[in-house]
Amino acid sequence: MQDSIWVKTAAGQLALQERGRCPELTGRLRNLLLQVDGKRNGAELTALAASLGCADGVLARLAELGLAEAIGAAAAVALAAPTPAVPAEVPAAAPSAETEAAAIDKDAAFKRFLAATEMMNKAVSQYLGLKAVFFTLKIERCSNAMELKALLDELHKAIAKAKTPFIADRVIEDIREVLQ
Template sequence: MIIFDKTERGRTEIATRGQTVAPRLRTLLLLVDGKTSSDELLRKVAGLGLGQEHLEELLQAGLIQASGDDGAAAVSTAATATTAAVPAAAPAPQAAAAPAKSIAPAAPIPLEQILPPGQTQFEAIYHFYNDTIKSMIGLRGYGLQLKVERASSVEDFRELRQAYLEAVLKAKGEEIARSLRGRLDQLLYLGERPPL
Protein backbone atom coordinates (compact mmCIF):
# COMPACT_ATOMS: atom_id res chain seq x y z
CA MET A 1 0.00 0.00 0.00
CA ILE A 2 1.46 3.36 -1.03
CA ILE A 3 0.57 6.57 0.77
CA PHE A 4 1.36 9.88 -0.88
CA ASP A 5 1.83 13.31 0.64
CA LYS A 6 2.20 16.74 -0.97
CA THR A 7 5.70 18.04 -1.47
CA GLU A 8 6.55 21.63 -0.56
CA ARG A 9 5.97 22.49 -4.22
CA GLY A 10 2.56 20.78 -4.10
CA ARG A 11 1.56 22.76 -1.00
CA THR A 12 2.66 25.98 -2.68
CA GLU A 13 0.62 25.09 -5.78
CA ILE A 14 -2.52 24.66 -3.66
CA ALA A 15 -1.88 27.74 -1.52
CA THR A 16 -1.16 30.08 -4.42
CA ARG A 17 -3.69 28.51 -6.80
CA GLY A 18 -1.01 28.42 -9.48
CA GLN A 19 -1.89 27.58 -13.05
CA THR A 20 0.51 24.67 -13.51
CA VAL A 21 -2.05 21.96 -12.61
CA ALA A 22 -5.15 21.11 -14.64
CA PRO A 23 -8.43 21.44 -12.68
CA ARG A 24 -9.01 17.66 -12.54
CA LEU A 25 -5.49 17.03 -11.25
CA ARG A 26 -5.91 19.82 -8.69
CA THR A 27 -8.75 17.82 -7.10
CA LEU A 28 -6.48 14.79 -6.82
CA LEU A 29 -3.66 16.94 -5.42
CA LEU A 30 -6.04 18.42 -2.84
CA LEU A 31 -7.01 14.95 -1.62
CA VAL A 32 -3.40 13.80 -1.15
CA ASP A 33 -2.91 14.13 2.60
CA GLY A 34 -0.17 11.74 3.74
CA LYS A 35 -2.75 9.44 5.37
CA THR A 36 -4.95 8.09 2.58
CA SER A 37 -3.69 5.15 0.53
CA SER A 38 -3.33 5.54 -3.22
CA ASP A 39 -6.10 2.95 -3.75
CA GLU A 40 -8.52 4.96 -1.62
CA LEU A 41 -7.54 8.20 -3.38
CA LEU A 42 -8.22 6.62 -6.76
CA ARG A 43 -11.62 5.37 -5.57
CA LYS A 44 -12.54 8.90 -4.52
CA VAL A 45 -11.66 10.41 -7.89
CA ALA A 46 -12.85 7.59 -10.14
CA GLY A 47 -15.89 9.67 -11.14
CA LEU A 48 -13.58 12.37 -12.45
CA GLY A 49 -11.97 9.96 -14.88
CA LEU A 50 -8.69 10.02 -12.94
CA GLY A 51 -6.49 6.96 -12.50
CA GLN A 52 -3.03 5.72 -11.56
CA GLU A 53 -1.44 7.59 -14.47
CA HIS A 54 -2.62 10.90 -12.97
CA LEU A 55 -1.01 10.10 -9.62
CA GLU A 56 2.19 9.37 -11.53
CA GLU A 57 1.82 12.67 -13.37
CA LEU A 58 1.67 14.54 -10.03
CA LEU A 59 4.63 12.48 -8.80
CA GLN A 60 6.74 13.27 -11.87
CA ALA A 61 5.81 16.96 -11.60
CA GLY A 62 7.27 16.94 -8.08
CA LEU A 63 3.94 17.88 -6.46
CA ILE A 64 3.55 14.68 -4.40
CA GLN A 65 5.89 12.11 -2.88
CA ALA A 66 5.51 8.70 -1.30
CA SER A 67 5.46 8.70 2.49
CA GLY A 68 8.17 6.56 4.09
CA ASP A 69 11.10 4.68 2.56
CA ASP A 70 9.15 1.58 1.45
CA GLY A 71 6.63 3.71 -0.42
CA ALA A 72 9.35 5.75 -2.10
CA ALA A 73 11.11 2.60 -3.32
CA ALA A 74 7.85 1.09 -4.62
CA VAL A 75 6.91 4.30 -6.41
CA SER A 76 10.38 4.68 -7.88
CA THR A 77 10.19 1.14 -9.27
CA ALA A 78 6.66 1.66 -10.61
CA ALA A 79 7.54 5.01 -12.18
CA THR A 80 10.64 3.55 -13.85
CA ALA A 81 8.64 0.63 -15.24
CA THR A 82 5.89 2.95 -16.50
CA THR A 83 8.37 5.34 -18.08
CA ALA A 84 10.19 2.49 -19.83
CA ALA A 85 6.97 0.90 -21.09
CA VAL A 86 5.23 4.04 -22.34
CA PRO A 87 6.73 5.84 -25.33
CA ALA A 88 7.05 9.60 -25.09
CA ALA A 89 3.94 11.39 -26.28
CA ALA A 90 4.19 13.44 -29.41
CA PRO A 91 3.88 17.17 -28.78
CA ALA A 92 0.32 18.42 -29.16
CA PRO A 93 -0.25 20.46 -32.29
CA GLN A 94 -0.59 24.17 -31.65
CA ALA A 95 -4.18 25.38 -31.84
CA ALA A 96 -4.84 28.33 -34.09
CA ALA A 97 -7.07 30.91 -32.42
CA ALA A 98 -9.28 29.68 -29.59
CA PRO A 99 -12.99 29.97 -30.35
CA ALA A 100 -14.85 32.71 -28.48
CA LYS A 101 -16.70 30.14 -26.36
CA SER A 102 -13.77 28.01 -25.14
CA ILE A 103 -13.46 26.93 -21.52
CA ALA A 104 -9.84 27.95 -21.19
CA PRO A 105 -8.63 31.14 -22.83
CA ALA A 106 -5.55 29.40 -24.27
CA ALA A 107 -7.12 26.63 -26.38
CA PRO A 108 -10.27 24.50 -26.40
CA ILE A 109 -10.03 21.13 -24.69
CA PRO A 110 -10.68 18.22 -27.08
CA LEU A 111 -13.89 16.31 -26.33
CA GLU A 112 -12.00 13.03 -25.89
CA GLN A 113 -10.17 14.59 -22.94
CA ILE A 114 -13.43 15.77 -21.34
CA LEU A 115 -15.69 12.75 -21.83
CA PRO A 116 -14.56 9.34 -20.53
CA PRO A 117 -14.22 6.80 -23.37
CA GLY A 118 -17.51 5.24 -24.46
CA GLN A 119 -19.72 7.64 -22.48
CA THR A 120 -22.19 10.20 -23.74
CA GLN A 121 -22.31 13.63 -22.15
CA PHE A 122 -25.40 12.60 -20.14
CA GLU A 123 -23.74 9.41 -18.85
CA ALA A 124 -20.51 11.22 -17.95
CA ILE A 125 -22.38 13.87 -15.94
CA TYR A 126 -24.57 11.23 -14.27
CA HIS A 127 -21.51 9.25 -13.14
CA PHE A 128 -19.67 12.40 -12.08
CA TYR A 129 -22.57 13.53 -9.88
CA ASN A 130 -23.14 10.09 -8.35
CA ASP A 131 -19.49 9.33 -7.64
CA THR A 132 -18.64 12.74 -6.20
CA ILE A 133 -21.83 13.10 -4.15
CA LYS A 134 -21.08 9.74 -2.57
CA SER A 135 -17.38 10.41 -1.91
CA MET A 136 -17.49 14.14 -1.11
CA ILE A 137 -20.87 14.78 0.52
CA GLY A 138 -21.85 11.34 1.85
CA LEU A 139 -25.26 10.77 3.42
CA ARG A 140 -26.01 14.49 3.46
CA GLY A 141 -26.13 14.29 -0.33
CA TYR A 142 -29.00 11.79 -0.39
CA GLY A 143 -31.61 14.36 -1.52
CA LEU A 144 -29.26 15.60 -4.22
CA GLN A 145 -28.64 12.03 -5.37
CA LEU A 146 -32.40 11.51 -5.76
CA LYS A 147 -32.54 14.59 -8.01
CA VAL A 148 -29.69 13.16 -10.10
CA GLU A 149 -31.67 9.92 -10.51
CA ARG A 150 -34.74 11.87 -11.68
CA ALA A 151 -32.80 13.95 -14.22
CA SER A 152 -33.63 13.10 -17.81
CA SER A 153 -31.52 15.61 -19.73
CA VAL A 154 -28.30 17.59 -19.62
CA GLU A 155 -30.44 20.66 -18.92
CA ASP A 156 -31.79 18.95 -15.77
CA PHE A 157 -28.18 18.36 -14.69
CA ARG A 158 -27.34 22.02 -15.32
CA GLU A 159 -30.17 23.02 -12.98
CA LEU A 160 -28.59 20.89 -10.20
CA ARG A 161 -25.20 22.58 -10.59
CA GLN A 162 -25.64 25.33 -8.00
CA ALA A 163 -27.16 23.09 -5.30
CA TYR A 164 -24.39 20.53 -5.87
CA LEU A 165 -21.60 23.12 -5.62
CA GLU A 166 -23.10 24.60 -2.44
CA ALA A 167 -23.29 21.12 -0.87
CA VAL A 168 -19.65 20.36 -1.76
CA LEU A 169 -18.56 23.77 -0.46
CA LYS A 170 -20.32 23.11 2.84
CA ALA A 171 -18.94 19.54 3.15
CA LYS A 172 -15.37 19.93 1.84
CA GLY A 173 -14.49 23.62 1.58
CA GLU A 174 -13.70 26.14 -1.10
CA GLU A 175 -10.65 24.51 -2.75
CA ILE A 176 -12.36 21.20 -3.47
CA ALA A 177 -15.60 22.92 -4.52
CA ARG A 178 -13.65 25.09 -6.97
CA SER A 179 -11.80 22.10 -8.38
CA LEU A 180 -14.96 20.01 -8.81
CA ARG A 181 -16.73 22.98 -10.36
CA GLY A 182 -14.07 23.11 -13.07
CA ARG A 183 -14.53 19.44 -13.97
CA LEU A 184 -18.34 19.63 -13.73
CA ASP A 185 -18.47 22.68 -15.98
CA GLN A 186 -16.34 20.91 -18.58
CA LEU A 187 -18.89 18.08 -18.66
CA LEU A 188 -22.00 20.27 -18.48
CA TYR A 189 -20.98 22.79 -21.12
CA LEU A 190 -18.52 20.91 -23.42
CA GLY A 191 -16.63 23.91 -24.68
CA GLU A 192 -19.30 26.56 -24.06
CA ARG A 193 -18.61 29.24 -21.49
CA PRO A 194 -20.19 28.16 -18.18
CA PRO A 195 -22.11 30.59 -15.97
CA LEU A 196 -20.12 32.48 -13.35
Protein backbone atom coordinates (compact mmCIF):
# COMPACT_ATOMS: atom_id res chain seq x y z
CA MET A 1 0.00 0.00 0.00
CA GLN A 2 2.97 2.32 0.56
CA ASP A 3 4.04 2.06 -3.10
CA SER A 4 0.52 2.35 -4.47
CA ILE A 5 -0.75 5.64 -5.79
CA TRP A 6 -3.77 7.00 -3.94
CA VAL A 7 -6.80 8.61 -5.62
CA LYS A 8 -10.01 10.16 -4.35
CA THR A 9 -13.18 8.21 -4.97
CA ALA A 10 -16.40 9.85 -6.16
CA ALA A 11 -17.56 9.81 -2.53
CA GLY A 12 -14.33 11.58 -1.57
CA GLN A 13 -14.94 14.29 -4.14
CA LEU A 14 -18.49 14.80 -2.85
CA ALA A 15 -17.33 14.86 0.77
CA LEU A 16 -14.95 17.70 -0.07
CA GLN A 17 -17.62 19.64 -1.95
CA GLU A 18 -20.33 19.17 0.67
CA ARG A 19 -18.85 19.28 4.16
CA GLY A 20 -21.90 17.84 5.93
CA ARG A 21 -21.95 14.77 3.69
CA CYS A 22 -19.38 12.83 5.74
CA PRO A 23 -19.41 13.78 9.45
CA GLU A 24 -16.48 11.41 10.12
CA LEU A 25 -14.24 13.60 7.94
CA THR A 26 -12.38 15.64 10.56
CA GLY A 27 -10.36 18.72 9.70
CA ARG A 28 -7.10 16.78 9.59
CA LEU A 29 -8.59 13.97 7.52
CA ARG A 30 -10.07 16.55 5.15
CA ASN A 31 -6.69 18.27 4.76
CA LEU A 32 -5.09 14.95 3.96
CA LEU A 33 -7.87 14.02 1.51
CA LEU A 34 -7.24 17.32 -0.28
CA GLN A 35 -3.67 16.12 -0.91
CA VAL A 36 -4.77 12.79 -2.41
CA ASP A 37 -4.30 13.68 -6.07
CA GLY A 38 -3.48 10.51 -7.95
CA LYS A 39 0.21 11.44 -8.02
CA ARG A 40 1.35 10.68 -4.47
CA ASN A 41 2.00 7.20 -3.16
CA GLY A 42 1.13 5.84 0.26
CA ALA A 43 4.56 6.61 1.73
CA GLU A 44 4.37 10.27 0.71
CA LEU A 45 0.84 10.62 2.04
CA THR A 46 1.77 8.86 5.30
CA ALA A 47 4.63 11.32 5.80
CA LEU A 48 2.28 14.21 5.02
CA ALA A 49 -0.29 12.80 7.46
CA ALA A 50 2.35 12.70 10.19
CA SER A 51 3.21 16.35 9.53
CA LEU A 52 -0.49 17.19 9.82
CA GLY A 53 -0.61 15.44 13.19
CA CYS A 54 -2.80 12.56 12.01
CA ALA A 55 -2.72 9.21 13.77
CA ASP A 56 -1.19 6.11 12.19
CA GLY A 57 -3.48 4.27 9.79
CA VAL A 58 -5.17 7.42 8.49
CA LEU A 59 -4.96 6.24 4.87
CA ALA A 60 -6.69 3.02 5.86
CA ARG A 61 -9.35 5.16 7.55
CA LEU A 62 -9.91 7.15 4.34
CA ALA A 63 -10.23 3.86 2.44
CA GLU A 64 -12.59 2.46 5.10
CA LEU A 65 -14.80 5.55 4.71
CA GLY A 66 -14.73 5.02 0.93
CA LEU A 67 -13.18 8.45 0.32
CA ALA A 68 -9.87 7.32 -1.19
CA GLU A 69 -8.36 4.16 -2.60
CA ALA A 70 -4.97 2.80 -3.51
CA ILE A 71 -4.42 1.82 -7.10
CA GLY A 72 -1.60 -0.35 -8.41
CA ALA A 73 1.38 1.00 -10.31
CA ALA A 74 0.02 -0.19 -13.67
CA ALA A 75 -3.31 1.50 -13.04
CA ALA A 76 -1.51 4.67 -11.96
CA VAL A 77 0.45 4.76 -15.21
CA ALA A 78 -2.76 4.25 -17.16
CA LEU A 79 -4.46 6.94 -15.11
CA ALA A 80 -1.59 9.36 -15.72
CA ALA A 81 -1.38 8.59 -19.44
CA PRO A 82 -3.25 11.13 -21.54
CA THR A 83 -6.31 9.80 -23.28
CA PRO A 84 -7.12 11.51 -26.55
CA ALA A 85 -10.54 13.09 -26.30
CA VAL A 86 -10.25 14.60 -29.77
CA PRO A 87 -8.97 13.20 -33.06
CA ALA A 88 -5.17 12.87 -33.22
CA GLU A 89 -4.81 15.62 -35.84
CA VAL A 90 -6.31 18.24 -33.50
CA PRO A 91 -3.82 19.15 -30.74
CA ALA A 92 -5.22 19.33 -27.24
CA ALA A 93 -5.25 22.76 -25.66
CA ALA A 94 -2.43 23.40 -23.22
CA PRO A 95 -3.39 24.44 -19.71
CA SER A 96 -3.66 28.18 -19.49
CA ALA A 97 -1.31 30.23 -17.38
CA GLU A 98 -4.31 31.29 -15.29
CA THR A 99 -5.17 27.66 -14.48
CA GLU A 100 -1.59 26.88 -13.50
CA ALA A 101 -1.37 30.05 -11.40
CA ALA A 102 -4.61 29.16 -9.64
CA ALA A 103 -3.29 25.68 -8.82
CA ILE A 104 -0.06 27.16 -7.45
CA ASP A 105 -2.05 29.68 -5.40
CA LYS A 106 -4.20 26.91 -3.90
CA ASP A 107 -1.15 24.87 -2.99
CA ALA A 108 0.58 27.89 -1.44
CA ALA A 109 -2.59 28.81 0.47
CA PHE A 110 -2.85 25.28 1.83
CA LYS A 111 0.79 25.35 2.94
CA ARG A 112 0.21 28.70 4.67
CA PHE A 113 -2.87 27.25 6.39
CA LEU A 114 -0.84 24.27 7.65
CA ALA A 115 1.99 26.50 8.84
CA ALA A 116 -0.42 28.84 10.65
CA THR A 117 -2.18 25.88 12.28
CA GLU A 118 1.15 24.55 13.50
CA MET A 119 2.21 27.98 14.80
CA MET A 120 -1.08 28.42 16.65
CA ASN A 121 -0.83 24.97 18.21
CA LYS A 122 2.75 25.64 19.35
CA ALA A 123 1.81 29.01 20.81
CA VAL A 124 -1.18 27.53 22.63
CA SER A 125 0.83 24.69 24.13
CA GLN A 126 3.70 27.01 25.07
CA TYR A 127 1.70 29.82 26.67
CA LEU A 128 -1.71 28.60 27.82
CA GLY A 129 -1.12 25.65 30.13
CA LEU A 130 -4.32 23.71 30.84
CA LYS A 131 -6.37 25.92 28.52
CA ALA A 132 -4.24 24.59 25.67
CA VAL A 133 -6.30 21.41 25.36
CA PHE A 134 -9.53 23.23 24.65
CA PHE A 135 -7.97 25.83 22.41
CA THR A 136 -6.14 23.17 20.42
CA LEU A 137 -9.50 21.53 19.74
CA LYS A 138 -10.83 24.84 18.42
CA ILE A 139 -7.81 25.16 16.13
CA GLU A 140 -8.15 21.60 14.84
CA ARG A 141 -11.81 22.19 13.95
CA CYS A 142 -10.71 24.92 11.53
CA SER A 143 -10.60 23.80 7.93
CA ASN A 144 -9.53 27.03 6.23
CA ALA A 145 -7.58 30.23 6.81
CA MET A 146 -10.70 32.33 7.46
CA GLU A 147 -11.65 30.11 10.39
CA LEU A 148 -8.13 30.38 11.81
CA LYS A 149 -8.21 34.18 11.44
CA ALA A 150 -11.46 34.24 13.40
CA LEU A 151 -9.65 32.62 16.36
CA LEU A 152 -6.74 35.09 16.41
CA ASP A 153 -8.44 37.69 18.65
CA GLU A 154 -9.42 35.02 21.17
CA LEU A 155 -5.89 33.59 21.09
CA HIS A 156 -4.43 37.07 21.59
CA LYS A 157 -6.61 37.68 24.65
CA ALA A 158 -5.72 34.29 26.14
CA ILE A 159 -1.96 34.73 25.66
CA ALA A 160 -2.06 38.33 26.90
CA LYS A 161 -3.88 37.19 30.04
CA ALA A 162 -1.59 34.19 30.64
CA LYS A 163 1.69 35.98 29.80
CA THR A 164 1.99 39.58 28.60
CA PRO A 165 0.35 41.68 25.88
CA PHE A 166 3.77 42.09 24.25
CA ILE A 167 4.17 38.33 23.81
CA ALA A 168 0.61 38.06 22.53
CA ASP A 169 1.21 40.85 20.00
CA ARG A 170 4.39 39.22 18.73
CA VAL A 171 2.83 35.75 18.38
CA ILE A 172 -0.33 36.97 16.64
CA GLU A 173 1.67 39.21 14.31
CA ASP A 174 3.78 36.22 13.21
CA ILE A 175 0.67 34.12 12.59
CA ARG A 176 -1.03 36.93 10.64
CA GLU A 177 2.03 37.22 8.37
CA VAL A 178 1.77 33.52 7.53
CA LEU A 179 -1.97 33.76 6.85
CA GLN A 180 -1.63 36.72 4.46
